[in-house]
Amino acid sequence: MYIDEEHVGSGNESDGNVEEELQGQGTQESLRIQEDMAVFVANRNFHRYRTGQYRQRLDGRTWKHCICRLNKNWQPLIPALIDAYTTWKYSPPPHIVTYTDPDASPLVDGRDFDINILDIHDLARVAVIPCGEDDEGAVTLVRAGYLGCTPQRPSLAISLRTLKLFYTIRMFRPSFSIEAFTKVVCHVHSVTYRRGYRSAISDAFDTYIIIRRHLDSRVAHELGQDTQNYRVLNSCPPCNYELKDEPPLKFSRMFVLDGNNSLKRMQGAGNRQVADDRVYQDSDYFLPEEYVNQFGNEVPRGHTQTEDKDTEEPGLEQGGDPTDGQTSMSETSPLQKCTSNWKAAAGDAAKKMWDGFHETGIFASTCRHGFIIWLTDMIRSGELAKYLLAITAKALEVFGENMLIGYDIGCSFSETIAKTSLNEAFQKKKCRTCVNAFHGYSHNALCQQSFHPTHIKGMGLEDLETLERIFSQSNQLAAVTRYMSRYHRKVFIDLFFQQWDSDKYANLGTMLFNNYIQALHILETEAAELAHDLEQFNLTESDLEAMWVDQAGHFKELGKERAEEVNGVAYVELLQQLRDIEAALERSHTAFRIQEPEDFEQLPPLSSYSLGLSKTHKTETRRRFLGEKQDNVLWEILQMESQMDVQRRWTPLDSEYKAALKYMTERKYLQALENLHLLVIKWLFEMHKLNMLGTGYKMRTHIAQALQRRAKAIRNAVNEYNKHALMLYPPRGTLDWTKVTHFSFIDQFDILRDTRHNVFHEKWAQPLYRELMNRVHKVSRAREEIHRVNIELRCLHTRIVDEEKLFASTLEHLGGSLMLGPVLEYVTRRREVNKLLISRINATYNLPGFTGTPYPGESINPMHEPDTSLPTSPGHNAGSSNVPHSTPDDRQPQFEDDNSEDEGPLEDDNEFVDDMGKVVDFIAGL
Structure with a gap:
């Protein structure tokens, strides 16, 4: 049958109209026409597809x-x-x-x-x-x-x-x-x-x-676990579960802050809109962006040497970095030297990520046991101060007193907090900051004495490098989240950290067990040797602590001039200035005497009078100026004499005058020498730390990189010293840089004996006493770790017992409701993990050197008070407990768990995780 193509039309809409018209006909002819129409449309569309003329119907929806x-x-x-x-x-x-x-x-x-x-x-x-x-x-x-x-x-x-x-x-x-x-x-x-x-x-x-x-x-x-801040206040039992009659800890909570730029997200190109504009708000890990931005103006934004003020890109997040609050810090401050490298690295990283990314990473906080506390997104910026301040403010709001916050530059961040509105609450709750152990070795020696974990009493053996381990795992997300929408990125980050916290809880008992083993090993090997050495050298731990304090005081004075020397130089300079002014004033007086010069030439009377009058005015003006200047200098001299308690004005023949004059001559040389002394002392002490027994490969590498940076500073200091040494009379000996790099002991730097702050006579500068001081700190931290783990183990054990009571009552209450299945699945998994934790607690209790309380305590805020008025349903054992419950009367509890018969290595219990990993690897390999 012939079909009129014009009647059919050239588009799909016309085809559809014809089909609808034909479908309304119920005769046999209409059915045949409909079949022929379908064949024609199919043939025509196939022809258009082959010739490139096929056009789809436009859809206005995006x-x-x-x-x-x-x-x-x-x-x-x-x-x-x-x-x-x-x-x-x-x-x-x-x-x-x-x-x-x-x-x-x-x-x-x-x-x-x-x-x-x-x-x-x-x-x-x-x-x-x-x-x-x-x-x-x-x-x-x-x-x-x-x-x-x-x-x-x-x-x-x-x-x-x-x-x-x-x-x-x-x-x-x-x-x-x-x-x-x-x-x-x-x-x-x-x-x-x-x-x-x-x-x-x-x-x-x-x-x-x-x-x-x-x-x-x-x-x-x-389960009653949906209250505000429940996860933060309950995810880590050792940190949060408080017991009655619990021994005090110097730091009730230790957590660390740091940023990671691996979990970046690409921003749209040009004005391209994102299709999925949902906002993920169901996570209790992320702090709201509005809350974080409240602290954007707490610290004014400063510019580092790596930033160009004129080329600052519009739209970037404004706000200072964690070091910009230190307005009173001088360029020679030790903390300023600690943060200079950090700011330079931050500036270089910022240049690489601001161009193409919207979220440039996450800023995270975690407790010492590895549980995530809060996260924030870094929006087109590096580690700004507002991210740290937001988490710190939230911690001050939710947590109690005596918190210790670790950060890469915690030394300078403490001064930043002091400039913000958080300082009052921070000081009221007796909180403080410190640096992480690994990153802290790149800080100068004076900073490490006050902020390094090894030297802070009450920290135990904690290094606060937990986030570095977490980021090494979370970096796996970068491959799949970088091009996701904002909603999906947060969803997958939230899922990852939920599983991370679950794994950390399952591994909590093993972590405490290993910490206890480590502390006992230090006490068994180091404490006895330390006691023997102290007895041999007739020293006590108090003597070594006094040396440590003296060392800290010495480092504070390095590179500084004494007040009496500075005042003496200023006083002599004023005396010299007064002498020069008096000589000039005397010469101006003699200018009034009339003398006829040899080249005298007779001038007309009018010209001779005018020229003489002008010279007279100039001479008189200079005489008055010198007189006023003499009075001002004399007033300053009188003030200096009053301040220095000078009974008689110094003359060039006095010994004080000669000493000050000599110091003025050698001042540049001595300043260069003091600077070289400061760098060399730090260099050698870090070299000693680099060669300490037990220093890991990564830490050696980190220290070596810090020493390489300091080597450049020492080389510049050597060149500056040689320049000023040659300017003296007679010239002093110079240093050869190639020989300096091979010096490993202070005695090899003979020129340092000329410094006012030389350390050759100090005991703490000798390698033997320095080794003893480090061992004292190590043993003290091990004792503190034992004390802390004793408390944390009991908190964990009590939490497990109280949690089992909650599970039993909840399952009994649910009965045959729809939620019984999901709750029972959660409870079953949690009970299996608790059995593993109990086995670890049992293994720790049975250690030969265990000194804690081997039974659970009583919580200040128990999770559940059992209701004995409700009888247990016959035949219903869903709420029965398989977790042992010891009482204070038992004293020697018997733990019945699945692992009680196996006292082998702790790693054997991870077979299930290994099997799951094999399955995942197999599927990934497909």
């Missing part, structure tokens, strides 16, 4: 509009989806008919429908979903064990078992992307990978995460 509609349609279904998910997971699942052949025609009865599925555990391609009268399609799918890609009329569904597997893999391998997982699923089903499958799994996984997150919130609500 991708952003589609994403917003999709998320909006999912929201009202979430509560029902959670119930359906709980029913599917914790109740007998319905029988679902599946087919492996997608072209097969499944038998569908009533409202049942068939849908294409992806299931990594099954090769089925189609499933028949039973549907009730009033059920939503998306809810019915979840109840049957599948999750649609869209809330309405989905064409593909992903099995919940598949999404759960990917969720589990993501927990242990954060770098495993959705694209890689989709390729694995396609490979299992012998299907060619297409991006549409990846988008389908990604969309379904987004909804799956929302369901899991809301279900976890319901579980937390049933």
Whole structure:
């Protein structure tokens, strides 16, 4: 049959209109016309496709509009989806008919429908979903064990078992992307990978995460764990669980701050809009951006030498860095020297990331046991002071007193806090800052004496380098989050740190056990040798502490001039100035005498009078000026004499005058010598630290890099010294830089004996006494660690016992409710972890050198008070406890746990984690 092409039209819309018109005809002729029309349209479209003339119908909707509609349609279904998910997971699942052949025609009865599925555990391609009268399609799918890609009329569904597997893999391998997982699923089903499958799994996984997150919130609500700041105040029992009659600690809480620029996110190109503009607000890890920005003006922004004020890019985050609050710090301050390298490195890093990234990383805080406290996003900036101040302000608001905050430049950050509004609360709660142990070795010797963890009483063996270990793991996220939307980036970061805290809790007992072993080993090996050496040299620990204090005082005076020398120089300079003024004033008086010069020439009377009058005025003006200047200098001399208590004015023949004059001559030389002395002392002490027994490879490398930077400063100081040494009369000996680099003892620097602050006669400068001082600090920190771990172990044990009471009562209260299944799963997993922790606590209690209390205590704020009025249901043992509960009357408790018979290495209990890692590696290898 001939069909008029003009009547059909040239676009898909015309084709559709013709088809609708023909569909209204019910005759046999209309059916034949409809068939011919379909063939014609197919042939025409195929021809246009081959010739490049095919045009699709324009769609005015943007991708952003589609994403917003999709998320909006999912929201009202979430509560029902959670119930359906709980029913599917914790109740007998319905029988679902599946087919492996997608072209097969499944038998569908009533409202049942068939849908294409992806299931990594099954090769089925189609499933028949039973549907009730009033059920939503998306809810019915979840109840049957599948999750649609869209809330309405989905064409593909992903099995919940598949999404759960990917969720589990993501927990242990954060770098495993959705694209890689989709390729694995396609490979299992012998299907060619297409991006549409990846988008389908990604969309379904987004909804799956929302369901899991809301279900976890319901579980937390049933257990009473959804109060404000609950995670921060309860995630780490050793830090947060307070007991009655607990021995005091110098620092009730130690946590560390640091930034990491690996978890950056690319910003859009030009004016390109982001399709997914959702804001993730369900995480209690991230501090709100509005809260952080409150502290943006606490410290004014300063410019370092690496920044160009004229080329500052608009739109960057404003606010000072952690060192800009030190307005009173001089350029020669020891803390200023500590922060100069840090600011230079921060400036170089900023230049590399501000151009292409919106979030330039995260700023994190964690306790000494590795539990995350809070996170903040760094927005187009480096480590600004507002990030530290925001976390510090939150800590002052939530936590108690006696906190210790560690930071890479904690020495200067303490002065920054003093300039802000947080100083009053910071001082009232008796808090202080320090530097991390590893990074602290790049600070100068004076800073280390006050801020390094090894030298701070009450810190134990803690190095506060926890965040470096955390960042080394979280860097795996960078590969998959860098190009994500802002919403997805936060979701995956939140998931990672949830699993991190879970792993840290499971490893908590092992950590405390290892800390106890380390402290006992130090006391067994170092304490006895230290006592023997002290007895041999007739010293006490108090004597060594006094040497340490004297050393600190000596370092404070290095490079400084004494007040009497500075005043003497100023006084002599004033006397010399007065003598010069008096001589000039005497010459101006003689100018009034009339003398006829040899080249006298007779001038006209008018010219002779005018010239003489002008000379007279100039001479008189100079005489008055010199007289006033003489009075001013004389007044300053009188003030100096009063200040220095000079009874008789110095003359050039006096010894004080000669000494000051000599110092003025050698001042430049002595200043260069003092500066060289300061650098050499630090160099040699760091060299001693570099060669200490037990210093790890990475720490040696870090110290060596710091020494290389100081070597440049020493080389410049040597050149400055040689210049001024040659200017003296007679000239002093010079130094050869090539020989200086091989000096390893102070005695080899003979020129340093000329300094006013020489250390050749000081005991603490000798290697033997320095080694004794370091050993005293090491033994003292080990004793403090024993004391702290004794308290932390008991807190952990008490928390486990109280938590078991909470679990028992909660499970009994839930009975047969819908939430019994999710709560019971959480409780079961937690109980298994608690059994492992109890085995570690038991192993620590049984150590030969254990000095703590081997039973749980009583909490100040218990988690749960058991209600004995409610009888236990017959035959219901869901709330029974498998965790041992010792009482103070037992004194020698017997721990019954799964690991009580195995006293082998602690690493043997990680077989399950290793097996899971093998599974993940296998899937990643596909």
